Amino acid sequence: MPAPKNTFKQALKEGHAQIGCWVGLADAYAAEVMSTCGFDWLVIDGEHAPNDLRSLRDQLQVVSPSDSHPVVRLPIGETWMVKQVLDAGAQTVLIPMIDTAEQAAEMVRACRYPPEGVRGVGSSLARASKFGEIADYLHSANDEICLLVQVESVEAMDNLDDILAVDNVDGVFIGPADLAASMGHLGNANHADVVATIEDAVTRITKAGRAAGILITDLNAAKRYLDLGATFVATGIDVTLLANAGRKLASDSKALMV
Numbered sequence: 001m002p003a004p005k006n007t008f009k010q011a012l013k014e015g016h017a018q019i020g021c022w023v024g025l026a027d028a029y030a031a032e033v034m035s036t037c038g039f040d041w042l043v044i045d046g047e048h049a050p051n052d053l054r055s056l057r058d059q060l061q062v063v064s065p066s067d068s069h070p071v072v073r074l075p076i077g078e079t080w081m082v083k084q085v086l087d088a089g090a091q092t093v094l095i096p097m098i099d100t101a102e103q104a105a106e107m108v109r110a111c112r113y114p115p116e117g118v119r120g121v122g123s124s125l126a127r128a129s130k131f132g133e134i135a136d137y138l139h140s141a142n143d144e145i146c147l148l149v150q151v152e153s154v155e156a157m158d159n160l161d162d163i164l165a166v167d168n169v170d171g172v173f174i175g176p177a178d179l180a181a182s183m184g185h186l187g188n189a190n191h192a193d194v195v196a197t198i199e200d201a202v203t204r205i206t207k208a209g210r211a212a213g214i215l216i217t218d219l220n221a222a223k224r225y226l227d228l229g230a231t232f233v234a235t236g237i238d239v240t241l242l243a244n245a246g247r248k249l250a251s252d253s254k255a256l257m258v
């Protein structure tokens with residue numbers, strides 16, 4: 001029995017657009033709620049949400065059985081972190097702050113067992129292999145891992161063509177907030193220069209035959225990027241959805257007393 005088919009990776013290969021959402025409440029119960037919403041993918045955020053390996057695992061356990069594909073974002077691109085989350089059962093990883101082709105190549109190696117890579121062998125202990133039940137996991141896992149790298153700096157944009165030339169990078173995600181900060185527009189991802197850079201990057205990624213992704217909560221902008229060829233587009237954040245809905249209800253409710 002081989003490693004489970006990564007249907008998200010397959011969808012990106014076939015150019016089928018996937019709509020996703022950020023999951024930052026760092027709680028399995030909340031992640032399970034989000035997995036019932038109908039998103040094609042959910043980012044279990046280990047970078048900006050208060051997650052650790054156990055909470056990432058817990059959320060993988062509740063999201064994996066759903067129709068929403070779990071994508072685990074690491075805090076940073078460290079080989080040992082990739083090893084741990086892949087063993088915990090993540091099949092798709094999102095690596096932030098990738099600025100060079102060398103960094104991207106290092107993450108490719110981290111995702112793959114030897115001889116193609118350096119992923120440590122511990123499948124007999126790993127949830128990924130169903131604790132050894134998947135007898136052929138070691139020889140089938142590489143092809144079912146989906147590596148998404150984030151380009152979100154001026155340096156990354158300068159190096160984008162080199163990053164796109166790295167084999168076995170399955171998708172390139174643009175981080176608008178960090179890109180804006182890197183461009184000198186901290187907090188203003190809607191700045192015309194930032195938007196122009198994003199549109200250029202989506203076009204270049206798509207022309208290179210790679211999957212382009214982004215997180216953008218403005219649905220008009222999301223449509224624009226989908227039209228430019230982006231195929232993994234997240235349009236919301238659970239934390240923001242909850243906070244904004246709560247604030248509006250509190251305000252509307254208090255208005256009843258005026």
Ligand SMILES: O=C(O)C(=O)C[C@H](O)[C@@H](O)CO
Binds near residue numbers: 096174179237
């Ligand atoms: O830079 C970005 O934008 C992203 O990478 C997404 C953010 O990290 C996400 O937390 C929303 O702000």
